[in-house]
Amino acid sequence: MNLRVSDRMxxxxxxxxxxxxxxxxxxxxxxxxxxxxxxTHNLYGPFDYRTAQPQQRxxxxxxxxxxxxxxxxxxxxxxxxxxxxxxLAVFPNHARAILTLERLVAKEKNDSPPGVDMSIExxxxxxxxxxxxxLVFRMLYVNFLIHRERIDDAERxxxxxxxxxxxxxxxxxxxxxxxxxxxxxDKALAQAHRAMSxxxxxxxxxxxxxxVGRWQEPEQAAAPDAAASAASAPVAASQPAR
Numbered sequence: 001m002n003l004r005v006s007d008r009m010x011x012x013x014x015x016x017x018x019x020x021x022x023x024x025x026x027x028x029x030x031x032x033x034x035x036x037x038x039x040t041h042n043l044y045g046p047f048d049y050r051t052a053q054p055q056q057r058x059x060x061x062x063x064x065x066x067x068x069x070x071x072x073x074x075x076x077x078x079x080x081x082x083x084x085x086x087x088l089a090v091f092p093n094h095a096r097a098i099l100t101l102e103r104l105v106a107k108e109k110n111d112s113p114p115g116v117d118m119s120i121e122x123x124x125x126x127x128x129x130x131x132x133x134x135l136v137f138r139m140l141y142v143n144f145l146i147h148r149e150r151i152d153d154a155e156r157x158x159x160x161x162x163x164x165x166x167x168x169x170x171x172x173x174x175x176x177x178x179x180x181x182x183x184x185x186d187k188a189l190a191q192a193h194r195a196m197s198x199x200x201x202x203x204x205x206x207x208x209x210x211x212v213g214r215w216q217e218p219e220q221a222a223a224p225d226a227a228a229s230a231a232s233a234p235v236a237a238s239q240p241a242r
Contacts, residue, residue, distance in 0.1 A: 064086045168198075185209060188208075189215070
């Protein structure tokens, strides 16, 4: 089930690029999230990264989430973990920062690398509890669960995303890509069709399904359903001849 790192990061990059073009999706009701692992007590923030002012982002990213930190090539104020942890304290749903922490965890083979004050899953939990309607951050957690081969948990969280996606074609498309990662191809196909019906023109999801022989055009998929409905419809009683 583990995806190659290059493939996985490429898909995450695509998700973030598409998400940048998407309107915000408002989640209704209580969103599922892991148990909380503590609140941020930073003197600055916390702020929702999606709606933060440019100056708020600059203050933190210029000092802590530099290019060197994001690429794990040059620290800013000390250990990479410390700068990433500070960024996530100010912006709990900072998508690029949590992905950088994932790479650091993989590099160090430690869920709590030097400089951080809790496990990576706690950072995910805090981000989702802070911004429960941030479906992109939630899908990054789904991807994290898939990578950890916790497929039942991943499906549960992704099913919730789908119920909240509304008419956001990009979210449905990204959900379909994640279902495909789990090899839940029926759900991936349904998401592909939903995204297409909303105007999605990207072909990556269709191509992935076609490569494993699971692609169907929307009208092909609808035909068996229509046939099944017709077969199950009650047969009208014949009328006596007059």
